[in-house]
Amino acid sequence: MTLRARRGLVIGPSEAGADVDVVIGRAHPDRPASAPRQRAGTPRRAAGYAHVNRWGLNGRGAASDDTVARLIADELERRPGFVSYALVRTGPREVVAITIFETEAQLRAAMDGIAPSVRRHVRPLAVAGPERRHGEVLHYRAAISALGRPAAASPRTR
Numbered sequence: 682m683t684l685r686a687r688r689g690l691v692i693g694p695s696e697a698g699a700d701v702d703v704v705i706g707r708a709h710p711d712r713p714a715s716a717p718r719q720r721a722g723t724p725r726r727a728a729g730y731a732h733v734n735r736w737g738l739n740g741r742g743a744a745s746d747d748t749v750a751r752l753i754a755d756e757l758e759r760r761p762g763f764v765s766y767a768l769v770r771t772g773p774r775e776v777v778a779i780t781i782f783e784t785e786a787q788l789r790a791a792m793d794g795i796a797p798s799v800r801r802h803v804r805p806l807a808v809a810g811p812e813r814r815h816g817e818v819l820h821y822r823a824a825i826s827a828l829g830r831p832a833a834a835s836p837r838t839r
Contacts, residue, residue, distance in 0.1 A: 729764050729818040730785040732792060734811035738774040742806030745770075749802045753778075756795045762787030765823065778811075781818055788815070 750768040762783035782788035
């Protein structure tokens with residue numbers, strides 16, 4: 682199996698009997714969606730860069746209050762290149778934070794910039810530091826209407 686197939690970038694076979702390559706990316710803002718795609722062999726532009734933290738929570742963090750998440754989201758949103766932030770409750774005492782910026786450099790600068798707020802507001806709610814992952818966003822799609830206004834990440838903020 683090829684690396685592209687393992688990554689889910691090959692679907693096949695098609696009606697013509699050959700595998701179909703899927704290239705996922707974000708259209709360049711200066712190029713209309715109908716413009717020709719990149720030539721084979723040229724690097725594709727990533728759809729962004731993501732940082733994912735999985736936090737184990739203590740008793741205080743297990744509450745359903747989203748005040749700290751809103752504070753962190755507000756700080757991130759003011760940073761250059763911000764795309765999105767989501768905090769997902771994945772268990773009674775666990776959350777996953779997913780942050781996306783346009784570039785890796787913008788993401789790293791934002792993470793460095795909000796580190797004092799994370800130490801001050803998030804760490805007291807956690808049993809330990811987060812399990813961290815980061816990487817290139819291969820595909821991103823959002824329906825803003827699904828959650829309301831872009832800044833309205835939860836019902837309490839509307």
